Amino acid sequence: MASPSDLKFTRTHEWVRLDxxxxxxxxxxxxxxxLGDITYLELPEEGDQVSQSQPFGIVESVKAASDIxxxxxxxxxxxxxxxxxxxxxxxxSPYEQAWLLRIRLSDPSQIESLMDASSYDSYAEQAxxx
Amino acid sequence: MRGMxxxxxxxxxxxxxxxxxxxxxxELSKAGRRGVEFPQPDVPETPLxxxxxxxxxxxxxxxxxxxxxxYTRLSQKNHAVDVNMYPLGSCTMKYNPKINEAVARYPGxxxxxxxxDPSTVQGALELMVELQEMLAExxxxxxxxxxxxxxxxxxxxxxxxxxxxxxxxxxxxxxxxLVPDSAHGTNPATAMMAGFQVVTxxxxxxxxxxxxxxxxxxxxxxxxxxxxxxxxLGLWDEHIREVIDVVxxxxxxxxxxxxxxxxxxxxxxxxxxxxxxxxxxxHKTFSTPHGGGGPGSGPVGVRQDLAEFLPSPLAVRTEGxxxxxxxxxxxxxxxxxxxxxxxxxxxxVRAYCYIRMHGAAGLRQVSEDAxxxxxxxxxxxxxxxxLAYDRTCMHEFVLSGNRQKxxxxxxxxxxxxxxxxxxxxxxxxxxxxxxxAIMIEPTETESKETLDFFIAAMRQIADEAEREPExxxxxxxxxxxxxxxxVGANRNLNLRWSRPVEPVKEPAAAD
Numbered sequence: 001m002a003s004p005s006d007l008k009f010t011r012t013h014e015w016v017r018l019d020x021x022x023x024x025x026x027x028x029x030x031x032x033x034x035l036g037d038i039t040y041l042e043l044p045e046e047g048d049q050v051s052q053s054q055p056f057g058i059v060e061s062v063k064a065a066s067d068i069x070x071x072x073x074x075x076x077x078x079x080x081x082x083x084x085x086x087x088x089x090x091x092x093s094p095y096e097q098a099w100l101l102r103i104r105l106s107d108p109s110q111i112e113s114l115m116d117a118s119s120y121d122s123y124a125e126q127a128x129x130x
Numbered sequence: 131m132r133g134m135x136x137x138x139x140x141x142x143x144x145x146x147x148x149x150x151x152x153x154x155x156x157e158l159s160k161a162g163r164r165g166v167e168f169p170q171p172d173v174p175e176t177p178l179x180x181x182x183x184x185x186x187x188x189x190x191x192x193x194x195x196x197x198x199x200x201y202t203r204l205s206q207k208n209h210a211v212d213v214n215m216y217p218l219g220s221c222t223m224k225y226n227p228k229i230n231e232a233v234a235r236y237p238g239x240x241x242x243x244x245x246x247d248p249s250t251v252q253g254a255l256e257l258m259v260e261l262q263e264m265l266a267e268x269x270x271x272x273x274x275x276x277x278x279x280x281x282x283x284x285x286x287x288x289x290x291x292x293x294x295x296x297x298x299x300x301x302x303x304x305x306x307x308l309v310p311d312s313a314h315g316t317n318p319a320t321a322m323m324a325g326f327q328v329v330t331x332x333x334x335x336x337x338x339x340x341x342x343x344x345x346x347x348x349x350x351x352x353x354x355x356x357x358x359x360x361x362x363l364g365l366w367d368e369h370i371r372e373v374i375d376v377v378x379x380x381x382x383x384x385x386x387x388x389x390x391x392x393x394x395x396x397x398x399x400x401x402x403x404x405x406x407x408x409x410x411x412x413h414k415t416f417s418t419p420h421g422g423g424g425p426g427s428g429p430v431g432v433r434q435d436l437a438e439f440l441p442s443p444l445a446v447r448t449e450g451x452x453x454x455x456x457x458x459x460x461x462x463x464x465x466x467x468x469x470x471x472x473x474x475x476x477x478x479v480r481a482y483c484y485i486r487m488h489g490a491a492g493l494r495q496v497s498e499d500a501x502x503x504x505x506x507x508x509x510x511x512x513x514x515x516x517l518a519y520d521r522t523c524m525h526e527f528v529l530s531g532n533r534q535k536x537x538x539x540x541x542x543x544x545x546x547x548x549x550x551x552x553x554x555x556x557x558x559x560x561x562x563x564x565x566x567a568i569m570i571e572p573t574e575t576e577s578k579e580t581l582d583f584f585i586a587a588m589r590q591i592a593d594e595a596e597r598e599p600e601x602x603x604x605x606x607x608x609x610x611x612x613x614x615x616x617v618g619a620n621r622n623l624n625l626r627w628s629r630p631v632e633p634v635k636e637p638a639a640a641d
Binding site: 065 | 558616617620
C-alpha cells in the first residue's frame, strides 16, 4: 500500500508532516505492521529538545521494544496524550489519530534529508523491521 | 528422519499428568489453617511495635501439604531443560549436571556465612581463587572478579571500570561507547546507565561489525566499544582484530559480552585477541542454573593493567608460613562493591565443579560439540527457511521466517506450534536486524536423536506453513492453555491478586 504522498519519511520509519516551522511526527504504517500490536509508548514532554537521529521515545509491542528517532533537531510543542492512553491507535490509524509529537524545527533545511513517500515505499520493501 | 510423516511425532503432555486449572495459592487459603506449629516460647514475649504492624497484607493460610502440592503441580506445568530440549538462542540452556547440586550442598559450602573470619573459610576462598584463576586461563585474562550477579551486571562492572580507567588518567572527554546493532539490548542500556552516549554501529553484509563504520566513529571522544564475539547472529566476527585495533588506536577500551563464550572454550581466548574486559555467564557457559531465577553469576575478567579497578573485595592467594593461604584484598582503584558480600557463591561452587569435571580437553569438546550440533541443525533446516547470513555458524544460528510470512504465518505462530511437540521455542524476533528472526541454540548436551526430533518438528512446521497455515496461526493445540492474549495482558497489566469482594448479607429483619 502506498504511503501518503504529503508525508516525508526517515530511514528509521518515522513519518513527518510539515506545516510552517512545526512538523507532526509519527510511526509509519510499515513500521507498525512489523512491530505488531503496540502495547506501550513513551514520549518526551512539551518543551523537551530532540536531536536529529537520536532516540526521543520508546514503542513497545508484544515482540520488542524499539526506539523512536527524531527526524530533525527541535523542541516539542505538543504531544498526543490520546495515543499514550491508547497505544493501539498506532496500529489502527498510524497517519492520523496516532500522531506522536509536534516539533518546532530548529533548522528547517534538515527536512531535505528525509525521503518522499515513493522513495520510502521502495526502501521499506527492502528493509527489515523498525 | 525426513521420511517421517507429519503428525507422527510425539506430542506435548505424553507421560505427564493431566492437570486441572491450578488456583493461586491465595485462592487455596482457609482462615486459620497453619503449616507450622511453633513451640511455646521459653523467653518473655515482646510484642512488635504497633508502628511496624500492617493489616493490609493478605497472606495465604495453607497447610504444608497444600503448599507442596501447589508448587509441585506448578512445576509439572513448567518447561525445563530436564524435561526436553530448550533451544533458546543466546541463552545457552545446557543441561545442569546434578553433581553440581550435590557439591554445592556440602555443608562446608552451604552452611558458612560471609561474616565468618577468613581463617575459618579457607576452603571457600580457595575455591573462589581457583575459579578466578581457571576463568582467567580459559579466557586469556589476568584477573577476575566473581562478584557480579549476571551478564548485564558484569557489563555494568566492565563499563564502570572503563569510566574509572579514563577518569584516573584525566582523560575526561571520552563520552561515547560504540555498540553494534546486533548487540544484546543490555549493552546500550548499560552504557547509558554508566553515563555514556551510545553510538550504534551497523552490521555489514556478512553479519560482521561494519569495520569502516567503526573507523569513522572511533575518535578522541570514544571511551570504548562493547562487542559480542561470536555475535548474536552466531557468527565469528571476521574483522575482530581490526575492530579492536581501531578502538585501541583511538584510545578506547574493548569490552566483550561473553554471552556466546560456549562456542570457543579451549579454541580461542578473548584476552589473546586484544579484548580488555569481558564477562562470563556462569549460568550459560558453565552450567549453573539459568531458568527459574538462577540466580545468575557474571564474573568479569580483565588484563593486568586493569586489575586494580576490579570491584572490592577480591579473593587472593597469599604465601603464609605454613603454605598458601587465602584472604580478601581491596584493589587500589577499585570501583567499589557491585554485590552484597561476594556474589552468588553457590554458583561459583557449581561452575568450579563443572570446570573440574571437564578439564581442559573436556571444555574444548563442549564447544566443538555445541558448534557441531548447531551446524547440524542449520544444515537440515536451511532448505526450508530463509537464512539471515549464509555462513557456517558457531554455537547458534538465526533463521528468518520471511518465507512463511508470505503465507500469513509469522515466526510467533511457528514458535507457538513448537509447544505442541513438547519443545521450548527458540528465541524469536531477536536479533532485531533480522526480520521474523528465529534464533536457535541447541547446546552440546543434546543427542543426535533429540536434534533429529527438533529438525522433524521444524520441517513439519514448514510443511504446515505451506499447506495448512491455520494449524500454525491457531497453535498451540495440545497444551493445557491455548494461545494466550499477550496483547491484552500487556495492555491491561494485572499483576496483583485481590480478594474477591464478598456479597454483603442483609441483616435479618427484627420482628
